[in-house]
Amino acid sequence: MATQSDTIEGFGQVSRRAGIIFRYLLMGATMFGIVTLAILLVYVANDALQPLTADPGWYLVFFATLVAPATLVGAYLARTNLDALKLGALVVGTLAVTLMFSGGAAILFVDIVPPLVSLSYAVGLVVPFAAVVLMTKYEDQIPFTVRVAATGAIFFLSLFGIPGYYHSIPEMVQKIPVVPTEWVIVTFLLGGGVSVVVGLYFARLRENTRAGVVAGVAALAATGLFAVSGLFTGVNPTALAVVTAGAFVPTAAYAGGAALTREHERVGLLFAAVVIFGALVGAVAVDVLGFAGPQSWVDWQFLTSSHSGTAENAGLYPAIGGSILLMITVAALSFPLGVGAAVYLEEYAPDNVFTRFIDVNISNLAGVPSVVYGLLGLGVFVTYLGQATGTVLIGGATLALLILPIVIISSREAIRSVPSDMRQASYGMGATRWQTVKNVVLPEAFPGILTGTILALGRAIGETAPLIMIGAPNVLFSLPTELSSKVSAMPLQVYAWSSLFASEDFYTKAVPAGVVVLLAVLLAMNSVAIVLRNKFESES
Incomplete structure (x- = not known):
């Protein structure tokens, strides 16, 4: 065993003191970088979110509905079942991240690519994919070169056609005289795809095809119900269908799968429920009580407006x-x-x-x-x-x-x-x-x-x-x-x-x-x- 300072032939001097000093120097440099970055981010976030402009009652409401219950449940789980707390935090994080990405997908489906165009290309891809699956089934009887050439030709003809001779499948679909409304297309296109994934997920978890079918139908029905609710609440039903299929359904499916298969950790879903429902209850309460929140520049107007000559009206x-x-x-x-x-x-x-x-x-x-x-x-x-x-x-x-x-x-x-x-x-x-x-x-x-x-x-x-x-x-x-x-x-x-x-x-x-x-x-x-x-x- 090396003493405080020993010499080993061919290796040099071994010093515990030097190793300890080096370790703390590295730790100090790391902490300095983290603290400096944190100060910069806090400074920028304070300008953008302006948290100190909220009414004291706004903070009190969210403390009572969100912070205090989540802290108590989280502290209890941290002491008794840390894996359960990680599961609950992962469900909350999954919902937050998928909401962000599904919001971007809503921009894509609502304002950039018309749903009918998306449907036409989806149909155009289904046909060649089905042909490829069929050829794969008989791959022993079809030479590899023929399969590669046929696959390329089928995809090209399906998506692009031959100008002047053969219209592509997307072109033919877009010329159909009677088409469903946009939210119906998105519900069956995006919601249908997600429901298939959810069905396969639960069928594998339960080792039961019927359970997978039920889960898939429930996922599609949830997407459709949320989209229909937009017709009565004034919210764009197409956007609601996208957000439901991209955020709510996957998060609920993951939480449901964890509840079925992770018996020791599923109590962590209580933490996720406290955070999600606490945030919703707090939002309703401050609206009813009339407490003003932070005068944040990152608001709905900023996210849905274009550039302006004034900073108050500028959007991203x-x-x-x-x-x-x-x-x-x-x-x-x-x-x-x-x-x-x-x-x-x-x-x-x-x-x-x-x-x-x-x-x-x-x-x-x-x-x-x-x-x-x-x-x-x-x-x-x-x-x-x-x-x-x-x-x-x-x-x-x-x-x-x-x-x-x-x-x-x-x-x-x-x-x-x-x-x-x-x-x-x-x-x-x-x-x-x-x-x-x-x-x-x-x-x-x-x-x-x-x-x-x-x-x-x-x-x-x-x-x-x-x-x-x-x-x-x-x-x-x-x-x-x-x-x-x-x-x-x-x-x-x-x-x-x-x-x-x-x-x-x-x-x-x-x-x-x-x-x-x-x-x-x-x-x-x-x-x-x-x-x-x-x-x-x-x-x-």
């Missing part, structure tokens, strides 16, 4: 919609390319000078400043290919180039973490390399791939420099509706408020509010990645 709505379209484009471009490149480099590429050169360049590209990718997008897409500046497609392609190295690196690490024994077992069963990759490697690596992709998207959604370089407008007054439409984004809008419209009002009102909204989205995306990583790590 077109920028939020633009960020949503950009992230969809980025994910569609970067995910298949990044994962495909990772699979090739890890499973197929030979170990030679050329592949090592590629490895070094991918690692270097991951650290290149974002403004360089903006210049690349400007030079390639705008100057060389002659595309219009600042559109959804060009912005998405530029941001996809930015995160592509990150997606490749994270996907390669996830693929590399799959034990080689699993590959060898697959080969020993007579599987080909492609079958091994498809059935063994990718399913095992998918959680890590998904986590890395979400974190990469979190970086892309906060970038401003690439969008400035490709000529994206700083301010838009309407939502983009096509890939060729001009697009702005949340960080670009905040940048415009802090530079082009620099004034005391914008600095203390609109800019902090925009920063808080952007940080909330980033934290929500990162929390999803963390939860997925922890879930699959615990299962492995």
Whole structure:
């Protein structure tokens, strides 16, 4: 055993004192960074939310209905059953995050993409997918090359058709003379998809097909009932259908599944119920009693209005919609390319000078400043290919180039973490390399791939420099509706408020509010990645 200061040959001097000092120095540096960041965030949040402007009665009501009951229940669970408390907190967090994302989906379905267009493309995808499933069933009788060619041809003809000869399926669906109302389409399209997932989830939990059918029908019925309630309450029924299918139903399904399968922890659902119902009761009580809440700049008007010359009337709505379209484009471009490149480099590429050169360049590209990718997008897409500046497609392609190295690196690490024994077992069963990759490697690596992709998207959604370089407008007054439409984004809008419209009002009102909204989205995306990583790590 080493004493206070011993010397070991070939290793040097071993000192406990030096190790203790080094540990506390690291702890001090970490705490300094955390405290400094917390002070900055509190300062910005105070400007945006203005919590001290609320009536004392408002605080008293929420203390009585939310804070005190949640603290008591949480303290009891923390002492008696910490896992149950974690379950309850996860249900609350799931509801908060899914509400945020389903709100973005509501923007997409209500104001950007008409529900009939979504339905037409859904039908257009169902037909080729059914054909692919049918061909897979007879894959032993159909050559691989024929299957690949037929799959590509079916998808192309279904989605795009042949101009002048054959209309695509989406075009034919959109020309139907009589169509359901928008909320009915969304209820059956989005609510139906979620209900299928919920049904499969409960069928697997209960090992009973009937239980799955009942759960799926209940999920679809709940979506429809909430949408119908919008017709009587004045709330947009299409938006209600989206929020119900995207937030309420998945959260309720997760809580119900936990109640059925986690007997020791399901008491934690009491904590979730106290928080959710306490917040609702508090909101109703302050409205009835007439207590004014904080005069926050992050309110419904800010989230649903476009830019204005005055900070009090300025809103972030077109920028939020633009960020949503950009992230969809980025994910569609970067995910298949990044994962495909990772699979090739890890499973197929030979170990030679050329592949090592590629490895070094991918690692270097991951650290290149974002403004360089903006210049690349400007030079390639705008100057060389002659595309219009600042559109959804060009912005998405530029941001996809930015995160592509990150997606490749994270996907390669996830693929590399799959034990080689699993590959060898697959080969020993007579599987080909492609079958091994498809059935063994990718399913095992998918959680890590998904986590890395979400974190990469979190970086892309906060970038401003690439969008400035490709000529994206700083301010838009309407939502983009096509890939060729001009697009702005949340960080670009905040940048415009802090530079082009620099004034005391914008600095203390609109800019902090925009920063808080952007940080909330980033934290929500990162929390999803963390939860997925922890879930699959615990299962492995």
